[in-house]
Amino acid sequence: MSCSVLPSVPEARPSWLWRAYQHLAMVLGLGALALICLAWLPFALVLHPLLPQQLGKRLGRVAIRKGFRAYTSFLETCCSCRFDLDVLQEVGRVGPVVLVANHPSLLDAVLIISRVPNVACIMKGALMDNLLFGAAARLARYIRNTEPAAMILGARQELEEGAVLLIFPEGSRTSDFPLDPCHPTAGLIAARAKVPVQTLFFDFSTPYLGKAWPLFRPPVLPLVVRLHPGPLLPPPSGPVEDFTRELEACLRAGLCLAQEPSHA
Template sequence: MTDRSSAGNPLWIAYEYVAMVLGLGLLALLCLLWLPCALILNPLLPRRLGQPLGRTMISLGFRFYLHLLSLFCACRFDLREIDQLRDKGPLVVAANHPSLLDAVMIVSRLPNAVCVMKASLMDNLLFGAAARLARYIRNDAALEMILSSRDELQQGAHLVIFPEGSRTLNFPIEACSPSVGLIAGRSKTPVQTLLIEFSTPYLGKAWPLFRRPSLPLRCRIRLGRRFPPPANLQAFTAELEAYFRAELGQASPSTAAFAI
């Protein structure tokens, strides 16, 4: 929540606009810097070399980006609980999806993360080449998505997926799709939930891209419940959604001074 002493201050409002432009510009710049490398390396490197390199570079790049947001854009991130998962794989990592920053935050802490991505992002000029080098998974063909996810989990990856399928519009969470249960059941892999909390719904589905943020922005990700591989898909999907609703309905924005 914006400090009351700063709310309405013209200089602070101007800073929020500068921070917005700087934050979006830095992300675009980092993507553009890696783009030619990813384009060249993808056809040259075999999968066993290109995949880990691509994932490591994305993770490091996102971590650096969040550090820049903390330094220059009055953003505070508490992501420390995700570190507990780094050496505990394979896992289906399922999180709520309030903002465009969600995947950035999660992947910044998990160097062997593979994301299930919208096909439009996989084909995007800025993100597509890096995602393809890292062997991220498209979501436009259900059977292929499930089989590819199973293969990645069998190799020890953290599979990052948002059960809502898109950013949340009706908080605390939208209806969950059965994709998480299908993947976990097919791969016999536990589902680790993450609970993402923001001080404001910045870059959420109802927040236009060029609407200034309300700073300081505070973001926290908590480790949630770990579910065993489901035996009953319908019951699991309902239980997963109910769990998110119960946990996020009780959440309130923290006023702690978060730090990376």
């Protein structure tokens, strides 16, 4: 099954006033995120060595979720963004689960974390050391991806403690739409922890903040993001390679179906 799901940019050229608003929305959006991160930075730096690990983790994750929720509300109110994330209301209510989704934009993790309590993220080492995000991520005890064995053990422990684990199985933002090849990480962790894998499909009206979209290129507004639910896959009972192929096929099929109504 094949389909092209790279969102298309509207062909009509907007007026100069609307283009000016799109530039303003970009500045406001990026500035708001930076301010939220900087406001929490000194508290995260101080609390990380002072608080017991479990208390620091709970506080850190609540702060990130509330901060990202405030940020997404700001984008909807002031920056002509529309986020349909209702599917996330039920995530995590039936127990620990591995969340997997396609990764078309830098906004993906922000949107999921803003709606789901007690999310444990697997993050790139560079982001864990980033000035804006690093201190908050370390306080929340997010998991580095630099050491595979430690990453899998840490993820398994988080799931055993009841967390929701967020993984983008492509490993990075999508470069070859609709989906880059999937890595076996989600399957390995789900098999070790014996938890199901919930699939999700992002559908962006335009590829804003995708791999080919420069950070300071204005968005095409309104920006509409829909998150569609996919199948809940049981933990692998056979070879992880087989599960990874099944997962990738499931994501590709779901992305095709998710795109059809919005671009009919």
